Amino acid sequence: MLLTMIKPLFKNKKFIIGITIFLFFLLSGLLGPYFYKVDPTQMSWDFEQSPSANHPLGTDTYGRDILAQLLHGIRSSLYVGFLAAIISLVIGSIIGSLAAVKRGIIDDILMAITNIVLTTPSILIAILIASYLRVRSLEVVAVILGLFQWPWYARAIRAQLMSVMSREYVYLSKMAGYSDLRLVVEDxxxxxxxxxFMSFVLFINGGIMGEAGLSLIGLGPTQGISLGLMLQWSVLMDGIRRGLWWWFVPPGIAIVAVTASLMVISTTMDEVFNPRLREE
Known part of the structure; x- marks a missing residue:
């Protein structure tokens, strides 16, 4: 059944391009550090060296290898994106499905909470929370971002599930004595x-962009290396003005390529599975 569902996607050239780019960066982040075994935090006397045989992507102000930083940074940024996406998907699914099943006062309360979070400038709240935390791990950044991405998804699935609730098989399940939890999970x-899944892809995108944004203003992870932190370091050390392109261009390209590929994947899935957008 799963194969039948995803088979049309691999007939779409845009999807193939998007998934190929994303898998390239995913595998680079997962496997790259094992093949390129250079410590991204190790300093050397090769300060601000341009790409060479010893350092394929050059070094930064402290002599640290940029390629090693890039590979570890891709892994960290994707980790934040995936974790934030899981958190957002779980919260949105719980609130949206409960609102659709329970209706009444519970629906009103849940949608009121959803509307409040939806209308709140989430990035400002994330900045406020992050600024109060002296130590921010990758997990903490992911939680901060994941807590504010879900409202639009919760509203969307509530609307979809409310239409499903009127179908015959749902009434039969209710008559059979299904609990609300079993009804939600099975039907x-x-x-x-x-x-x-389309929403999950967008949540990953939001998590990666959110981490990069927080890192650029100095509120990203305080431990480890990410693509956003690489950009922040290059800005702090004036690498852009001084023309150290090998420092800020690779993480910038990685962020743009990954987020663009995720957008292409999500848009293509919408075109394939949404009859109204399907090409004739």
Missing amino acids: LLPTIATYA
């Missing part, structure tokens, strides 16, 4: 599996 959530 409702499978109907929005495709939309949930």
